[in-house]
Amino acid sequence: MATLMFVCTFAERVLPSRVWDSLESYFYKIVHSLFGFLFTDVTITFEEYQSDESFHGRNEAYTAIENYLSIDSSERASKLKAKTTKGMRSIAFSMDDYEVITDEFEGIKVKWYLEKQLPVSQSISWDVSRDEGRRCYKLMFKDKYRSIITESYIPYVIEEGKKIKKRNKFQKLYTNCNGDDRDLWTYVTFQHPATFDAIAMEPNKKQEIINDLMAFTKSKEYYNKIGKAWKRGYLLYGPPGTGKSSVIAAMANLLHYDVYDLELTAVKDNTSLRKLLIDTSKKSIIVIEDIDCSLDLTGQRKNQFKEYENKDSKVPAIKEMAKGTRDKKKSKVTLSGLLNFIDGLWSACGEERIILFTTNHVDKLDPALIRRGRMDKHIELSYCGFEAFKVLAKNYLNLESHNLFEKIRTLLEETRMTPADVAENLMPKSPGLENAGEVGLENLILALEKAKEVERLKAEEALKEDGDNGELDEEESDEEDDEEDGSEGEGTSDEDEDDDSSDEDFLKI
Numbered sequence: 357m358a359t360l361m362f363v364c365t366f367a368e369r370v371l372p373s374r375v376w377d378s379l380e381s382y383f384y385k386i387v388h389s390l391f392g393f394l395f396t397d398v399t400i401t402f403e404e405y406q407s408d409e410s411f412h413g414r415n416e417a418y419t420a421i422e423n424y425l426s427i428d429s430s431e432r433a434s435k436l437k438a439k440t441t442k443g444m445r446s447i448a449f450s451m452d453d454y455e456v457i458t459d460e461f462e463g464i465k466v467k468w469y470l471e472k473q474l475p476v477s478q479s480i481s482w483d484v485s486r487d488e489g490r491r492c493y494k495l496m497f498k499d500k501y502r503s504i505i506t507e508s509y510i511p512y513v514i515e516e517g518k519k520i521k522k523r524n525k526f527q528k529l530y531t532n533c534n535g536d537d538r539d540l541w542t543y544v545t546f547q548h549p550a551t552f553d554a555i556a557m558e559p560n561k562k563q564e565i566i567n568d569l570m571a572f573t574k575s576k577e578y579y580n581k582i583g584k585a586w587k588r589g590y591l592l593y594g595p596p597g598t599g600k601s602s603v604i605a606a607m608a609n610l611l612h613y614d615v616y617d618l619e620l621t622a623v624k625d626n627t628s629l630r631k632l633l634i635d636t637s638k639k640s641i642i643v644i645e646d647i648d649c650s651l652d653l654t655g656q657r658k659n660q661f662k663e664y665e666n667k668d669s670k671v672p673a674i675k676e677m678a679k680g681t682r683d684k685k686k687s688k689v690t691l692s693g694l695l696n697f698i699d700g701l702w703s704a705c706g707e708e709r710i711i712l713f714t715t716n717h718v719d720k721l722d723p724a725l726i727r728r729g730r731m732d733k734h735i736e737l738s739y740c741g742f743e744a745f746k747v748l749a750k751n752y753l754n755l756e757s758h759n760l761f762e763k764i765r766t767l768l769e770e771t772r773m774t775p776a777d778v779a780e781n782l783m784p785k786s787p788g789l790e791n792a793g794e795v796g797l798e799n800l801i802l803a804l805e806k807a808k809e810v811e812r813l814k815a816e817e818a819l820k821e822d823g824d825n826g827e828l829d830e831e832e833s834d835e836e837d838d839e840e841d842g843s844e845g846e847g848t849s850d851e852d853e854d855d856d857s858s859d860e861d862f863l864k865i
């Protein structure tokens with residue numbers, strides 16, 4: 357035995373690694389077929405790659421098994437492979453080639469063997485430049501357990517493997533703002549801590565969003581049945597600081613989806629937009645923030661109409677042409693390009709995708725852009741109500757109740773404050789403060805009272821302005837009445853013209 361080991365070690369050192377790999381593969385195959393045969397009668401092979409008319413690519417079952425067997429592999433196998441996970445934050449071990457791991461399921465022992473398959477023509481070769489080879493897992497067990505293994509154990513392994521993959525997968529945050537090449541996505545690890553637990557929102561509304569998202573992820577068959585691409589559009593609207601971006605992050609964290617943050621102004625034209633769309637992966641959220649500011653989409657649509665009018669009247673659209681030259685470097689994405697991006701033929705090329713728009717001014721958007729079916733769910737994020745405040749108090753001060761809560765409830769009903777401002781007021785200003793909870797609540801009360809006072813003064817001012825305008829209107833209508841009655845006498849035609857022009861100026865203003 358010692359001699360054999362010495363020969364092996366010597367051969368490994370002196371032979372080129374590719375050649376040693378080939379010999380090692382043969383050696384293990386012989387040992388495996390000799391000994392494996394003695395203890396098991398059935399072998400099921402899971403190839404790493406599948407290539408037939410139904411599918412070409414990496415076999416998902418293989419990946420799931422790989423993940424499943426990685427659990428405790430550092431204790432169960434003697435030869436291990438190490439790879440980094442979660443954006444280089446940890447190291448995961450898995451069994452190495454030609455290694456055997458024993459597993460147990462409902463008292464039944466099975467063996468998993470990882471075989472590296474070398475291409476036939478190059479099985480024994482001195483050519484060091486040949487391919488690495490493909491792998492397969494071989495599951496071995498006794499024939500009497502055939503049905504339990506195929507019907508229960510294998511589905512269990514695949515399911516567990518998928519769960520592990522989901523846990524280990526690090527999410528990516530993609531952007532198309534990457535210097536000159538704007539048709540490309542680049543990414544960083546997505547590490548936003550927002551969760552739905554931390555989102556301050558009316559609980560029923562929050563639950564409704566969560567249910568909607570979860571139902572979407574499980575609706576592959578339903579979407580197939582109704583003949584729609586498996587995607588869903590959400591429009592998040594509301595004033596600044598009400599949590600739109602935080603909700604996006606919470607959605608991504610809930611679903612473990614990658615996020616594609618699409619900066620429309622950086623997209624050259626509709627072709628580039630389509631290219632970017634095709635390059636997004638499934639299980640992802642495509643976000644266009646502040647859609648009302650992204651492009652003058654409504655304006656471009658109006659301009660198209662203008663060009664059409666001009667064509668009819670044969671008047672060259674000089675102004676449009678001049679504007680076009682000026683805007684050469686700007687994005688040429690049009691509204692129709694964007695509508696195609698959302699639900700044109702190309703939008704169906706990937707599945708399980710969420711498209712999300714945010715805006716502070718929902719009324720400014722073209723109705724075509726946000727009609728139901730395109731943006732399926734419209735979610736308003738608004739000023740902080742009492743229920744939303746309770747979430748923030750719990751998160752920021754660890755308080756679920758307090759005698760100041762009632763006062764805050766009344767103030768929140770009387771004035772408007774965004775969750776961002778409420779959170780800022782609650783946040784302890786110095787660390788380790790003993791009565792941080794009470795101080796935070798008192799801070800908030802002061803801020804709310806101040807906001808209430810500001811709102812009262814503004815309302816008073818607006819009322820006063822309305823009053824002044826009302827008086828002015830009354831005076832004008834009196835004058836008009838007088839003119840109609842002719843009580844002003846017969847003024848000169850010049851005077852009349854002057855009056856007309858000043859009226860026109862006033863209307864323009």
Ligand SMILES: Nc1ncnc2c1ncn2[C@@H]1O[C@H](COP(=O)(O)OP(=O)(O)OP(=O)(O)O)[C@@H](O)[C@H]1O
Pocket residue numbers: 554555556557594595596597598599600601602603715716737774775776777779
């Ligand atoms: N509903 C909310 N729940 C929890 N925290 C919130 C909420 N709204 C705002 N915040 C806090 O305020 C900060 C700003 O919120 P966020 O960026 O999500 O607002 P926004 O609606 O996207 O604003 P904008 O329209 O300016 O982009 C967040 O970091 C978060 O801490």
Ligand SMILES: [Mg+2]
Pocket residue numbers: 600601602645714
């Ligand atoms: Mg935002």
